[in-house]
Amino acid sequence: MYQRILLAADGSKNSIRAAQEAAKIASLIPDSIVEILFVADLSKIKNEVLHSQNHEEIEMKRNQKLIPVKDLLSEKNVSHQTKIITGDPGPAIVEYANNERVDLVIIGSRGLNALQEFVMGSVSHKVVKRVQCPVIVVK
Template identity: 55%
Template sequence: MYKHILLAVDGSENAVRAAKEAVKIASEDSLIEMVFVADFEKAKTDVLHAASSESLLLERKRKVTRVEEVLRKAGKQFKLTILHGTPGPEIVKYANEKQVDLVVIGSRGLNGLQEMVLGSVSHKVMKRVHCPALIVK
């Protein structure tokens, strides 16, 4: 049984799909920890466009409401953790530090060229975490 499941969320449709799979795997006493990484690359824009740090926090929480909805409806235990850094490495670091039992992450479904330029976050995460990982297409 997976006791502690890390669900990577980023406000996209992929995260919602990943949440639906996480729900299937999670049992009654599993904790699904949604991890949202506030990307360093976006820090300047985020701060500039937010009225205050409080409204920025709200803005980020809004990004995960749809995922939260999925988890709440399924009646799972969950919590949200916001990290700051570069999404891929930050998720890996956190997952390994907390020794989670499973990482669930959505794949953006990039084509060959996009993947070459942007790099696949889910792929990198899967390669580097010390626990099983589920990539949701």
């Protein structure tokens, strides 16, 4: 069964919807844990550094983005932990999921149109193609 559930989250509305699904699944499985993974996008780190006083402030802002997700899981009495890593979100999520051997990945869909997805590729699409476990994409 799904003991280790990886929830890719960035604090967006889509990741909160994904957290709702993670809570539903985890609440049905005794001793399961939801690992909230936040990937600090390398393309945005420069901007974070320029607008912050120090490293602690950057970490605090990243954690604040995850408060709604953590609160939702806590309200549903779901065991969870948070991991913040840096990298390109799609490949970083895939690498983490495959290296940590999670049982299930849950990720929100950003809702790109067909042209945007073709040109840029979506994080959820990259994850679905490359991760070595089941994936749920929440719209």
